[in-house]
Amino acid sequence: MALTKKRRNFRSIVVADQPYRWRFTSKNTGFLTVVQESGGGQRLVVALPEWQDPWLHVGNELRPNDPARITPVFAEQAIRRALELGWQPAAAGSTFELEFVNGRFRVSGSRTEANPSERAAAPWLL
Numbered sequence: 001m002a003l004t005k006k007r008r009n010f011r012s013i014v015v016a017d018q019p020y021r022w023r024f025t026s027k028n029t030g031f032l033t034v035v036q037e038s039g040g041g042q043r044l045v046v047a048l049p050e051w052q053d054p055w056l057h058v059g060n061e062l063r064p065n066d067p068a069r070i071t072p073v074f075a076e077q078a079i080r081r082a083l084e085l086g087w088q089p090a091a092a093g094s095t096f097e098l099e100f101v102n103g104r105f106r107v108s109g110s111r112t113e114a115n116p117s118e119r120a121a122a123p124w125l126l
Helices: 072-084
Strands: 003-007 010-015 018-026 030-036 044-048 096-101 104-107
Touching: 010 072, 018 072, 030 072, 044 072, 072 096, 072 104
Parallel strands: 044 096
Antiparallel strands: 003 010, 010 018, 018 030, 030 044, 096 104
């Protein structure tokens, strides 16, 4: 994994020798958006429905976010899992949607899951 400078609010990341751009946005919940570096193609959106922005809830009791921080490692895990589940970043098509709930990635609306903490024991799961 290699990182380069920010461009248009996206950060660059290389996963499996392929360059991508990613960004995390939050309003009421969090969203990770990933596109291939060259543009075009299918977009990946990972919804984090349980994630709450602490800056928007100052003074309120918050449950801990999972993950606590959205890092390049989390973006890499999302990309690897999406590719495994059929995301085709170079192909034209509608947005590929994943959810991250209870520490697991899954296709939105499905039960296909893998726990990112299992990476060390079984890296092919992510």
